[in-house]
Amino acid sequence: MIQPFDSLMLRTLLGPSVAALQLFALYVLMHGHYSPGGGFPAGILLAASMILPLLVKGRGAAWRTLSPRGAVTLTAAGVLLYALVGVASLLLGGTMLDYSWLPFGDDVANRRSLGILLIEVGVTIGVAGAMVSIFYSLAGDIGQEGGD
C-alpha cells in the first residue's frame, strides 16, 4: 500500500531532490570513464528519483513517474540495448561485445570508449527499471492504476 504522507517539508523538498538526483545520476553515468561510478550506481540513483515521488505523494498523485508495467519494460529495454551492442559488433565482423568493430570513427580506442558508454546506458536503464519494479512488487498495489 503506497499512501501519500502529508508533510509540507517533504512536499517542498521533493522537486529539488528529484532534479538533483537525476542530474547526479546523469553525471555518474557520463563520468563513469573518469571517476567512480558507471551504469549500476547511476541506475540506482535514477530509480531513487522515481521512487521518491511515490513515497511522498503516493500512487494517486499527479506525478508522472514510472508505472509498474513501464518499469518492467524499461528493464527489458536496457538489457536488450546491451545485448544488441554485442550482436551489432558480432554482425559487423568482430566477436561478441568487441566494440572496436562498431562504426564510431577511425580511432579504435575511441570506438571502444564509446562502446563502453553505450552499454553503460543500457545497464543504467535496466537497473533503474528493475529497482522501480522491485519496489512496486514489495510495496503492493500492482496493476491498480491510480492507487488509493
Added chain:
Amino acid sequence: MILYVIKVLVVLLAVTALAVVRVRDLFALVLLLSVFSGLFGTLLALMGAPDVAFTEGVVGSSVSTIFFMALLWRIDPLALTRASVPRRLVSWIPAVAIGALLLYGVDALPVFGEPTAPPTTYLSPEYIDRAYGDTRTPNVVTAILADYRSFDTLIEATVVLTAALACLLVLQRKHDPTV
C-alpha cells in the same frame, strides 16, 4: 592514520552487526542494516576501492533500506513471534561455524597493501598498463567491467532483470484481501 580509522570502523562494524542480531524492533533493524552498509562502504573507500564503495553506498545503505521499509508496510508487527530456543540454537551453530572458518582463513590472505601479493602482481599491472591505450578510459575499473569483461556484465544485467521478474511473479497479488 588511515589504518587507525580503518580499525575504528571495523570495531563499529562488529558492534553494529551484534546490534542487528540483538535488536527486536524491525524498524530499528532496518536502520541498523543501513548503518552497517554505510560503515562498510566507508571502509571500502578508505581501502582504495571507491567504485565498490559507491555501489555499496547506493545499493546497500539506500535502495535496500527503501525496499525493507516497503516490506515493513506489509508486515503486522504483532503477528511476529520469537523462534523457540532450540530453533535459535540451530541457526546460531552454522553462523558461529562460518564465522570461525572465516577467521581461520584470514591468516592465509595477503597483508593489505602488500606489493608482492598475487592480486597486485598477477594480471592487475597489465590491465593498468593497457586500459588507457586500449579504451581511452582512465578509470581502469570501468574498462575492465565494461570492456575486458563485458560478458560478465551482460549476464549481471540479465540477473538484475531476472530478479525484477522473480519479485513480480512471487509477490504480485491482485486485490487479495488477506495481504
